[in-house]
C-alpha cells in the first residue's frame with residue numbers, strides 16, 4: 756500500500772502550501788506531503804508559532 760506521504764530520504768527541495776486549515780510542506784521531488792509538516796492556523800497552545808507570529 757503506497758504511502759500518501761513523501762518517502763524521499765533526502766528531498767532536494769520542499770515548498771509550502773496553504774489550505775483553509777493551515778500550511779504544509781510538499782516535496783518537490785514526488786509532490787507528496789511531508790509527513791508531520793502540517794501546521795494549523797490559530798494554535799493556542801502557548802508554544803512558539805512558526806507562522807503569523809510576526810503580526
Ligand SMILES: [Zn+2]
Nearest residue numbers: 761763782785
Ligand atoms: Zn518526496
